[in-house]
Amino acid sequence: MNVIVKENAFDNHEGQLYHYFDGEKWVEKWEKTNLDVARVIMENHLQELEPIRNQVLTGNLSPLAYHIQIYSFDLKLLSSYTGIPKRHIKKHLKPKYFNQLEKSILEKYAFAIGISIEELKKIK
Amino acid sequence: MIIDFEHRSAAHCETGVISNMLHFYGHQLSEAMIFGIGEGLTFIYIPFMPFKGNAIKFSFRTVPGSIFTRALKKLDVKVNIKQFNNKEEGMKELDNLLTAGIPVGNVVGLFHLPYSPVRTHFNAHNLCVVGKEGDEYIISDPCWHTTLLNISSQDLMKVRFAEGTFKPKGKMYWIEEKPLIGDVRGIILKSIENTCKKMIGTLFVPHFGTRAIVMLSKRVRNLKKRYGDKGAMSYLASLVQVIEEVGTGGAGYRYMYALFLHEAAELLNQPKLEEYSSEMYRIGDLWRQFALECGRKIKNRTQSTYNDLGDKLLEIAAAERKFFVALKKEKQG
Numbered sequence: 001m002n003v004i005v006k007e008n009a010f011d012n013h014e015g016q017l018y019h020y021f022d023g024e025k026w027v028e029k030w031e032k033t034n035l036d037v038a039r040v041i042m043e044n045h046l047q048e049l050e051p052i053r054n055q056v057l058t059g060n061l062s063p064l065a066y067h068i069q070i071y072s073f074d075l076k077l078l079s080s081y082t083g084i085p086k087r088h089i090k091k092h093l094k095p096k097y098f099n100q101l102e103k104s105i106l107e108k109y110a111f112a113i114g115i116s117i118e119e120l121k122k123i124k
Numbered sequence: 125m126i127i128d129f130e131h132r133s134a135a136h137c138e139t140g141v142i143s144n145m146l147h148f149y150g151h152q153l154s155e156a157m158i159f160g161i162g163e164g165l166t167f168i169y170i171p172f173m174p175f176k177g178n179a180i181k182f183s184f185r186t187v188p189g190s191i192f193t194r195a196l197k198k199l200d201v202k203v204n205i206k207q208f209n210n211k212e213e214g215m216k217e218l219d220n221l222l223t224a225g226i227p228v229g230n231v232v233g234l235f236h237l238p239y240s241p242v243r244t245h246f247n248a249h250n251l252c253v254v255g256k257e258g259d260e261y262i263i264s265d266p267c268w269h270t271t272l273l274n275i276s277s278q279d280l281m282k283v284r285f286a287e288g289t290f291k292p293k294g295k296m297y298w299i300e301e302k303p304l305i306g307d308v309r310g311i312i313l314k315s316i317e318n319t320c321k322k323m324i325g326t327l328f329v330p331h332f333g334t335r336a337i338v339m340l341s342k343r344v345r346n347l348k349k350r351y352g353d354k355g356a357m358s359y360l361a362s363l364v365q366v367i368e369e370v371g372t373g374g375a376g377y378r379y380m381y382a383l384f385l386h387e388a389a390e391l392l393n394q395p396k397l398e399e400y401s402s403e404m405y406r407i408g409d410l411w412r413q414f415a416l417e418c419g420r421k422i423k424n425r426t427q428s429t430y431n432d433l434g435d436k437l438l439e440i441a442a443a444e445r446k447f448f449v450a451l452k453k454e455k456q457g
Binding site for chain 1: 133134135156235236242243244245267270287288354357358361362364365368376379380382383386402405419422423
């Protein structure tokens with residue numbers, strides 16, 4: 001499972017409730033979820049993306065390709081969120097076409113992935 | 125406008141929402157009781173399924189939604205379930221129900237949920253909408269927050285109509301009329317028996333029940349040979365996630381079932397069930413220890429090999445099998 005942990009994940013998050021038995025009676029106890037393992041998965045995931053990131057930096061792929069991979073979208077999923085046909089999205093993976101895109105289409109992509117247009121145009 | 129709805133936190137979203145909704149209509153059924161009656165406890169391992177998004181590869185509970193339908197059918201509560209093709213229509217219908225003073229349960233996706241700590245395409249989270257103030261909805265999320273929350277209507281629409289596998293399509297459910305729940309004792313016995321059957325498993329399908337744990341242990345032994353060093357680590361990591369983090373975590377479900385058996389023992393006046401409860405609690409501890417060991421293995425802080433992890437799983441499988449065979453015999457007299 002490719003999980004992206006948000007940066008301020010636990011600022012207003014209580015964790016997980018467990019039912020515990022303390023010898024006499026049952027108690028409910030909130031426990032902070034340990035996201036160490038999720039972070040390990042996330043780091044592995046980011047490492048796997050290194051080739052794609054390089055391709056974006058050298059100009060073979062558009063930033064959209066990187067965002068699709070990092071948030072574990074695929075063409076079908078993105079197409080159903082945005083309403084843009086899959087063959088068009090495939091075209092937009094190339095920088096040549098991506099740089100010519102209108103704002104309305106960029107907005108659709110940004111809305112589907114849940115980031116702003118400025119974030120969509122560049123990579124980390 | 126807010127409905128006078130008591131928000132009680134719960135370990136699991138689905139059972140928590142049902143329990144809270146029944147509490148609104150004046151029935152005191154705890155979360156664990158719903159979990160037991162809905163036959164939620166199970167173990168599923170399907171090795172040939174790719175682990176992506178919300179695919180069920182390992183699972184410690186039945187398919188999302190099944191606890192809900194089973195429990196409410198057995199309790200003879202009239203519920204209405206509705207899905208929509210049109211987004212605006214779905215939101216309008218929700219508003220109508222809220223003005224009539226009915227709390228509405230919703231199935232939402234996690235990816236766009238503003239307060240969710242992770243971004244994953246999992247489309248079976250449950251929450252209860254209890255009010256509307258201007259452009260904001262007031263929701264009660266029992267498994268992640270201790271208080272009521274506000275969420276903008278645009279966000280709610282986005283999560284209700286999330287895309288991907290198991291599209292919720294704005295799925296919402298509400299209790300139609302004030303339910304009359306009578307004696308639950310007969311139902312409890314029946315559901316304990318069914319859970320036992322499910323866990324012991326059938327001969328030709330080794331993917332469900334305790335035999336699946338044996339299968340998983342075999343796979344864990346060969347992890348390094350199959351996937352290499354790195355692949356094995358990420359496999360273990362996803363396994364730990366399922367045990368500790370998804371839903372209440374696999375161990376959490378075992379604790380919850382132990383609580384159910386404890387409550388059943390009090391209701392049925394059968395002190396023998398209390399012993400089973402403490403045994404189930406021990407099994408939950410075993411699962412957590414296993415997860416801890418896996419976590420150490422991932423971070424390279426332990427000497428134990430993949431074979432040791434496999435042995436641990438075998439131990440758990442044996443304990444669970446013994447437990448459910450004994451419990452089934454007990455119920456049959």
